[in-house]
Amino acid sequence: MLQFLLFSLAAALLYHSAPVSALSICYGNLGCFTDDPPYTNTLGVLPGSPAEVGTRFFLYTRASPYPEQLDYNFPANVNRSSFDPELPTKVIIHGYQNNLQTVWLSRMKDAFLATDEYNVILVGWGPGATTIVYPQSVSNTRIVARQLARLLLVLWQTKGLDLNSVHLIGFSLGAHLAGYVSRELGYKVGRITGLDPAGPLFQSFGEPIYLDRNDAIFVDIIHSNGLPGGAGTFISHGHVDFFSNGGAHQPGCEAREDLINTERVKRPCSQNKVEFCVPLFL
Ligand SMILES: *[C@@H]1O[C@H](CO)[C@@H](O)[C@H](O)[C@H]1NC(C)=O
Numbered sequence: 598m599l600q601f602l603l604f605s606l607a608a609a610l611l612y613h614s615a616p617v618s619a620l621s622i623c624y625g626n627l628g629c630f631t632d633d634p635p636y637t638n639t640l641g642v643l644p645g646s647p648a649e650v651g652t653r654f655f656l657y658t659r660a661s662p663y664p665e666q667l668d669y670n671f672p673a674n675v676n677r678s679s680f681d682p683e684l685p686t687k688v689i690i691h692g693y694q695n696n697l698q699t700v701w702l703s704r705m706k707d708a709f710l711a712t713d714e715y716n717v718i719l720v721g722w723g724p725g726a727t728t729i730v731y732p733q734s735v736s737n738t739r740i741v742a743r744q745l746a747r748l749l750l751v752l753w754q755t756k757g758l759d760l761n762s763v764h765l766i767g768f769s770l771g772a773h774l775a776g777y778v779s780r781e782l783g784y785k786v787g788r789i790t791g792l793d794p795a796g797p798l799f800q801s802f803g804e805p806i807y808l809d810r811n812d813a814i815f816v817d818i819i820h821s822n823g824l825p826g827g828a829g830t831f832i833s834h835g836h837v838d839f840f841s842n843g844g845a846h847q848p849g850c851e852a853r854e855d856l857i858n859t860e861r862v863k864r865p866c867s868q869n870k871v872e873f874c875v876p877l878f879l
Contacts, residue, residue: 650725670766692769
């Protein structure tokens with residue numbers, strides 16, 4: 598015990614006397630990222646490079662028979678796409694251990710386009726989301742948010758996109774990512790829906806690094822796996838927070854399936870049940 602106290606004291610002295618040198622990394626025209634507050638939740642892990650994170654944006658509309666890739670570095674191509682600024686825009690963002698092939702993304706996109714005319718943009722960041730080191734994927738949300746903000750700016754410049762008509766829908770880590778988009782833009786999008794925003798490295802953090810009601814004109818959050826050791830959060834940060842079946846466990850999921858553990862980290866059962874909430878947005 599005494600040894601522990603001495604060690605803590607020494608560590609504290611060392612920490613406070615060390616020169617304050619924030620970590621920082623820069624990626625060309627995307628600019629720099631530091632671990633300055635509020636982004637201290639990843640314990641110094643900074644976002645990976647654009648090549649490592651592998652962000653891709655695909656536009657789906659009723660007007661185009663095939664998906665169109667949107668690249669903010671090529672505004673003329675974005676301008677030639679079938680994006681229609683008169684239509685509402687739905688942006689769907691996956692979370693940890695998901696990628697563009699994850700089936701709920703296509704299901705949600707198809708459901709929107711079967712119901713009405715929309716611009717639907719799928720945001721894929723599979724290589725950045727499927728890291729083994731969870732803090733790395735947490736940190737990668739920041740660069741994807743900046744890239745998505747760039748794309749929205751290019752859509753505004755070329756097509757006259759109205760940011761009020763943009764609805765970001767983010768699952769798990771994608772929910773917090775959606776919140777960062779408005780911070781990058783310095784302007785609130787119309788709506789963000791958080792589908793069971795990720796809990797680990799967010800929930801118990803003092804800094805405002807999680808999706809909250811300041812990140813869009815309207816923020817609605819559905820909690821499905823918010824419990825200690827679960828994948829989600831149990832705190833109301835939206836304008837409206839729904840706690841599906843109480844917000845911790847969903848029917849058909851065993852309690853042990855919902856805890857973060859090595860077998861279940863890829864598919865926490867109750868968290869993934871939020872995909873059944875899709876009809877609520879149509
Ligand atoms: C986008 O395309 C339209 C015609 O399709 C053109 O009039 C307009 O100038 C273009 N805008 C930009 C910013 O390239």
